[in-house]
Amino acid sequence: MSRPPAPRVLLASRGYIDRMDAGLVSIRGAQEIISMISSRRSVTKLILGHNELNDDGGIVLFKFLSSAIGRTYLIAEISLNSNAMGNRTLAAISEYIRGNKALRELFLQNNYFTGDPDTWRSFTAALNASRIELLSLTTNNNLSDGFLQAFLPLLDSPHLREAHLSAIGLTAQSAPTLIEYISSPRCRLHTLKCNGNALGFRCVKSILRAIERHNFSLLTVEMYSNNLAAPSSSDNTSEDDDDDDTGGPASIDAWKASEALLRRLMLRNAHLKRQTEKEALCLLRYARPLLLFSSRSSVRCIDCSCIEVSTSGAPQVAPTAPERSPFRALPTELQLYIMSFLAPTLSPAQRIRIYTYASSHATLPRAGLCLPGRGHAIQSLCVLDPASMPFGMTPGGGGCAGGKCAGALNSVVCHKEQQRGDWLTVVGCSSYDPCRED
Template sequence: MATAFDPFRRTKPGVKPASVPLSSRVYIDRMDAGLTSVQGAQEIISMISSRRIVTKLILGHNELSDDGCIVLFKFLGSAVGRKYQIAEISLNSNSIGNRGLLAISEYLRGNKCLKELFLQNNRFTAEAATFASFTTALNTSHLELLSLTTNRSLSDSFVEVFLPILDSPHLREVHLSAIGLTPKAAPYLIAYLSSPQCRLHTLKCNGNALGFRAVKSIIRTIERHNFSLSTVELYSNYSVGPASSDNTSEEDDDEGTVDAWKASDAHIRRVLLRNTHLKRETAKEALQLLRYARPLLLSSAGHTASTRCSDCSCVEVPAAVTSAVASEPKHTLFPFRSLPTELQLYIMSFLAPTLSPAQRIRIYDYASSPATLHRAGLCLPGFPGRMTSPGCVLDPASMQFGMPSSGGCSGGKCAGSLNSVVCHKEQQQRTEWLTAVGCAAYDPHREGEVTV
């Protein structure tokens, strides 16, 4: 019997409806949707409230303005709105001014979920009180990327307030392109980039009017004092006015020529390659030093590690097993632990010559503390209740297609442990550890006394 045609049916008879991608269920994309002021904000709030999970708000090229922005972020900062762990918000080209920025600041204060905030091409002005409040809130958040590109009304007055108080431990990327900077902003950029408060990996400052000498000074500062930056963009920074006669030198005679700018670009590329290489070596040596410092410095006396995993319901290691391991006969080895502590640490320092004394001591403190040990458990394939760890990638080479897999990580075979595919959870934990012990970047202070 033929199926009757239904004019209100979205798909043809017998055709399975198209599945909605999982990514589109957790983010709201209303770019260029004609959202206006409070009414537009209420429409967004309604969409958020109708979903259990929202991780992204893509709201660029609308007209929310200050009034809509205040309503939206008042909801996001409420008890109901805080339940949504939003990691990215894009509000570029929304005619938002300083009142809206203050509302964003309140939401940003102490926020541990938001990682990326895009505020390009709005109507912010360099009002000192507004940006002081915004920067203070930013310092307490876990924001990693901030974009203020093409807010042309900010100018030099903005960096004069923003950079001296910027001290966010989590901020890694800042976009300040086309915001009207001139050579007057260079001293503030130089002071920030050469300070320990700068933990950036990426700085984009294109399309301003810094001028050749200011750009050259910034590059020189990065070369001498900054080892964390791996991406810097300073394109299209030609000075729009006559160069100042102060502090002129023979090396500035070629200012503005194509060859001079090309040489400057080649110089910053070499500096960034150096930073990338030193960062990689620092991370590698830090992990290597931990691997050897842990068994050498960790005292087993009075310490009993937990035998149950924190993320599964696997069985505990039987007492007979642990006692057998403890009673294993000891071989005659060099009595390393009988040496003075200073000599032990000096010997281990040769495992990580790139690290500074301060970095090595932080690793020694971490390695010698029983509180930093992970919980151990007997997680074998086939035990019920053992599930794949969140964020852990299964190793494709270990998967038996067509057969049910038992045990975690495809029967205990994790991509990270086999070094075939990067395990995201392991990679994240490694990055967090490197940051915690101050080894996320090269430390040039390799000489001098270190206070323990």
């Protein structure tokens, strides 16, 4: 009797463990998850929402993930919403994310976390040392203002781009903390969601005013359902308020005006971000040949054996200007001043970082001939959009044929776009800087 064919598993989902609403309970549920992880070569997503792991199961799970074996699994997304977890699990999560270079998204909605300051100070320190880009704490009703006052003043993550803080019991007392963070260079968020709290209309207006004056990185801000206004005397905001503000709920027209202002601010930030990134790339293109002096020193990769190639003859390097050109004869300060006209939107600090990057040989592309299998990682390829692939083409062949990038329009993941984004972050040009000093 022939065996029935094995069920087909999509290639993209083989690294996923999706056990949402699977009846996983406490330690036994955690052990079942650990068995599933251990039976696979790789796991990229762990979707465990709507179970009952609670603190006992959460601690067991994250102790495994923090172990030497668990660290070999490069999990990029973990979802633990609605699992009855409390601060004990949060402490175990802190140990796991500290120094973690793989995890990008962490969903912790609708659990039993409280605003204990020590717990959140430890978690924030671990978050700052991770590469998490998205953190969701939505509908953790027991957090309230005390959590925010322990969390935001210490938050200084260079990678966090999206924070979901909706329905966590925030009131107008959180206004100074929110405004201080939004107005500081520590805020690198692109998305901030604070829906379903009790901030009040005056607090929302003060936040908008802080964004207008000090923040140019936020591209999406949501503050819906915050019209449970307290008396105006309790709205302790650091920004000056308009004289026409009174206590109590605001009118519909006032909310519509605030929403219109928020849309304008987001459009402003998006435009300035695009202009900043465009000018930064343009400035690098011209600063590299003008500032990088030719050198006969050879370059060898430090992690593999490859052919030495002189940096002056490397095909990847833009041709350098003659050392005795009239431009080179000018004082350095005048050279930099002239080049600054190529990027008028950039701040002086941003231009200096690009000049420093462009004038360093250490930032040049490797000139050696690195062969696969000699200890050197193969260059990442684009991941093609299946809808754009020719009929009969298999997705396993990679998206960059003949050494040419497939491009952002025809690929789900474009490695050149990723490299540009990483470089813009390194030189601090991923958002507009209104001449702030570092």
